[in-house]
Amino acid sequence: MSTSTADVVVTGMGATTPLGGDVASTWEALLAGRSGVTRITDDWVKDFPAQLVARLAVDPAEQIDRVRARRLDRSQQVAVIAAEEAWRDAAGATSGVDPERIAVVFGTGIGGALTLLGQDDILEQKGPKRVSPHTIPMLMPNGPAAAVGLAVGAKAGVHAPVSACASGAEAIRWGMDLLRFDRADMVLVGGTEACVHPLPMAGFAAMRAMSTRNDEPGRASRPFDKGRDGFVLAEGAAALVLERADAAKARGARVYARLAGAGATSDGYDLVAPHPEGAGGARAMAAAIKDAGLTAADIGHVNAHATSTPMGDTAEATAIHGTIGDHPLVTATKGQTGHLLGAAGALESVFTILALRDQIVPATANLDDPDDHVAVQSLDIVRREPRRASFSAALNDSFGFGGHNMALVFTTV
Amino acid sequence: MSSTAEIQTGVAEILEEVAGVAPADVSPEKSFTDDLDVDSLSMVEIATAVEDKFGVAIPDDELGNIKTVGDAISYIEKNQG
Numbered sequence: 380m381s382t383s384t385a386d387v388v389v390t391g392m393g394a395t396t397p398l399g400g401d402v403a404s405t406w407e408a409l410l411a412g413r414s415g416v417t418r419i420t421d422d423w424v425k426d427f428p429a430q431l432v433a434r435l436a437v438d439p440a441e442q443i444d445r446v447r448a449r450r451l452d453r454s455q456q457v458a459v460i461a462a463e464e465a466w467r468d469a470a471g472a473t474s475g476v477d478p479e480r481i482a483v484v485f486g487t488g489i490g491g492a493l494t495l496l497g498q499d500d501i502l503e504q505k506g507p508k509r510v511s512p513h514t515i516p517m518l519m520p521n522g523p524a525a526a527v528g529l530a531v532g533a534k535a536g537v538h539a540p541v542s543a544c545a546s547g548a549e550a551i552r553w554g555m556d557l558l559r560f561d562r563a564d565m566v567l568v569g570g571t572e573a574c575v576h577p578l579p580m581a582g583f584a585a586m587r588a589m590s591t592r593n594d595e596p597g598r599a600s601r602p603f604d605k606g607r608d609g610f611v612l613a614e615g616a617a618a619l620v621l622e623r624a625d626a627a628k629a630r631g632a633r634v635y636a637r638l639a640g641a642g643a644t645s646d647g648y649d650l651v652a653p654h655p656e657g658a659g660g661a662r663a664m665a666a667a668i669k670d671a672g673l674t675a676a677d678i679g680h681v682n683a684h685a686t687s688t689p690m691g692d693t694a695e696a697t698a699i700h701g702t703i704g705d706h707p708l709v710t711a712t713k714g715q716t717g718h719l720l721g722a723a724g725a726l727e728s729v730f731t732i733l734a735l736r737d738q739i740v741p742a743t744a745n746l747d748d749p750d751d752h753v754a755v756q757s758l759d760i761v762r763r764e765p766r767r768a769s770f771s772a773a774l775n776d777s778f779g780f781g782g783h784n785m786a787l788v789f790t791t792v
Numbered sequence: 793m794s795s796t797a798e799i800q801t802g803v804a805e806i807l808e809e810v811a812g813v814a815p816a817d818v819s820p821e822k823s824f825t826d827d828l829d830v831d832s833l834s835m836v837e838i839a840t841a842v843e844d845k846f847g848v849a850i851p852d853d854e855l856g857n858i859k860t861v862g863d864a865i866s867y868i869e870k871n872q873g
Contacts, residue, residue, distance in 0.1 A: 446812030450834075512836040 385559045387639075388792065390632040391469025391620030392729050393461040393569075397613050397716055400437030401464055405726075406733050408436075409741050410765050414597035414715050416611050423577050429589035431599050432575050433613035433717030450513050451526055452491035453614070457722075458523035458571035459530050461616035466531050466567060469620035474565065474630055482535040482563035483528040484553045485571065485618075486546030488721030488779065491518035492574040523571045527618075535563040541721075543779030544684070546570050547617065548724025548787055552641035554621045564626055569618030570725035583612060586651070588688060600718070601745035602685035602711030603692050603755050610686040613717030617725035619732075624792075636732045639673070639772070639790045642666025646782030653691050657698030659784040660684075664702045664774060667786035671772070675703045678788070679770020680740050682731045684778045685711035686718050695776060696754035708768055709760045710734075714744030724777035728787055731775040735791050740766050793872060794846065799865050806841040810834055820862030828861075846872050 392402050397415025399405035408415075415433040424430045439456040440448060448456055462485070466472065471481075494517040498510050516522055521539035528537035536557070540549040547570020554568035583589050590609040592599040600611040627634055644666065646659035654660075668675055681699055685692045692711075699709060712730050719726055734740050746762040749755050777785040794802065804818040811830050824830040830838065839850045842864065848871040850858070858864050 444812070446810075449810075509840065512833040516833075 386624035386637065387555045387558050387621055388624045388627050388637050389619050389635045389732055390622050390627050391465040391471065392618070392635065392732065393464025393468060394615065394617040394726055394729055395435060395437060395442065395457050395460045396615040396617070396719070396726060397433035397436055400442060402729060409712060409715055409730065410739070412715070412742065412744065414744065415613065416596040416599055416717055418593055418596050427580060427584060428591050429580065429584045429609065430593045431590060431596050431611045433611055434575065435614055450517070452494040452517040452522060453573035454487055454491055454571050455517065455523045455526040457573055457614065457616040458485055458569065459526050461569055461571070461618040462527040462567055463530055465569070465618040465620050469632060471531060471565065471620060476565045478532045478534045480535050480564035481531065481533040482537070482554070482557050482566045483524050483531070483533045484538045484540065484550040484557070484566060484568045485524035485527050486540040486542070486550040486721050487520055487523050487571050488543045488546050489572060489574040489579060490520035491522055492579055493576055494518040496576055496578055527567060531567055533567065542783035543781050544718070544720050544723050545777040545779035545783035545785045546721035546724065547726070548728065548775065548777035548785035549643065549783070551619060551638065551725065551728055551787055552643060552785060555638050555641055558621060558623050564622065566621045567618060568621055569616060570722040571616035572720040572722045573614040575612060575614055580612060590687060598745050600687045600714050602683065602687045602714050602743055603696065603749055603760055604746050605748045605750050607687040607689060607692065609688055610713065611717035613719045615719050615726065616722045617729050619725065619728060634792050636735050636789045637792055638787065640667045640671030640788040642670060642786045644784045646784065648782055650782070651780045653694040653778065655694055657694035659782060660695055660776060660778055661698035661702040663784035663786040664698060664776065667774060667788045671788040671790065673772055673788065676706070677772045678703050678707050678774050679768065680731070680734055680773035681707045681709045682727045682734070682773065682775045683709055683711045684776040686713055691778070693750060693752040693755060696752060696758055700754035700757050703774070705757045705759060707759070708740040708766060709758050710741050711743045712741055714746070724775065724785060727777065728775050728789070731773045731789050735773050735789055738767060738769060740768060796865060796869065799846070799868050800861070802845055803842065803861060803864055806838055806845065810837045810841060818861055820860065820865060822861050823859055824861070842868065848872050
């Protein structure tokens with residue numbers, strides 16, 4: 380296989396997030412410094428230690444037909460909304476690509492939790508005969524990928540990586556590999572999550588993973604800040620259309636960026652705790668940079684995974700500091716979006732690509748007082764307001780419970 | 793006891809809610825799957841909704857015999873309490 384046919388580019392993007400119902404409004408809100416975090420006011424939350432959430436800015440009911448929506452879990456609805464935006468953006472429907480050469484890779488961290496829990500309520504209250512016949516296709520973790528595949532008529536394969544908060548990034552890497560191995564000509568990739576419900580909230584809270592800064596929603600998610608105390612659960616989805624560069628050029632597609640490389644590692648350390656020095660993350664970053672044919676010096680910007688947990692942020696800072704160095708402009712966008720779990724890697728790839736396009740790095744919200752850790756102190760973390768800069772390569776990190784580490788490198792075309 | 797017209801209206805309401813079928817498209821000769829584009833899982837949902845609305849039981853082996861809106865109406869007329 381020649382290098383040119385393995386060159387993978389991004390030709391479409393879509394998203395629905397706590398900051399906006401599409402890519403443009405989300406990016407605008409991010410650069411404007413707006414927060415998607417609010418305090419839950421439902422009765423059930425009163426005994427919960429962590430009461431914050433970043434809900435979708437635009438309800439899926441406004442973007443998807445009612446009858447279609449009632450057969451899709453919320454995680455599938457947002458996946459389809461983001462994927463259809465990306466597909467329109469790439470002019471996928473008029474691309475002339477054979478459906479048997481179109482694939483989908485769409486990940487989720489949790490899957491159809493709202494359906495599972497909602498139908499369990501029905502089972503308990505009304506019995507087995509009243510459980511919806513749509514329950515299984517709505518709760519299965521490949522459900523979002525399948526729904527997206529159906530939406531665009533993809534027949535080259537539909538895949539659903541599940542690696543917690545690395546799922547979205549893993550989907551992108553998987554899509555890149557399908558193109559590199561010539562198993563498809565166009566791949567719609569992304570991640571989705573919609574699990575705002577008392578059970579996941581209680582579970583994450585029991586792990587002491589969530590921020591309890593309930594009185595200050597907009598200030599609760601504060602990556603790399605000394606006062607950070609956990610993440611804020613968010614919902615949403617993001618999607619990319621990937622193609623080989625020569626095919627994109629031949630059909631006259633608009634190209635946002637090149638997906639130049641990916642690195643995937645596993646910690647082999649603990650089921651949920653990050654390695655203190657972020658060793659697995661560091662190896663993923665190094666692998667992605669090598670895969671892209673670059674060196675650490677080429678990376679001008681890093682969109683960090685940094686979720687605002689005490690341990691995770693310093694581990695990642697250590698890995699960036701040690702593997703890439705202190706020259707890239709680092710940002711952690713979860714300060715405004717909250718943590719979209721299985722969609723985080725896809726959304727932050729969208730942000731990384733837009734940062735490359737616009738040559739601007741969004742600020743890390745709420746980074747008032749950077750952690751004393753030497754790596755955090757060493758890094759050039761953008762804060763207070765976005766910073767304009769000139770860079771041609773950027774890296775996006777995503778890590779997930781289970782010890783999953785993903786790094787993706789994007790470059791200008 | 794509901795009249796035939798009331799039953800047809802009730803079935804049309806269920807079809808609209810579950811499958812997005814326009815009430816004007818619902819008439820006795822229409823096939824659920826061929827004419828109204830109702831898939832097999834939605835057919836199960838419709839049967840459950842019919843059971844709730846009209847107080848009839850539709851065993852699975854009977855559901856297989858209900859092909860048209862007219863079949864559903866006759867079944868409900870015969871079995872309602």
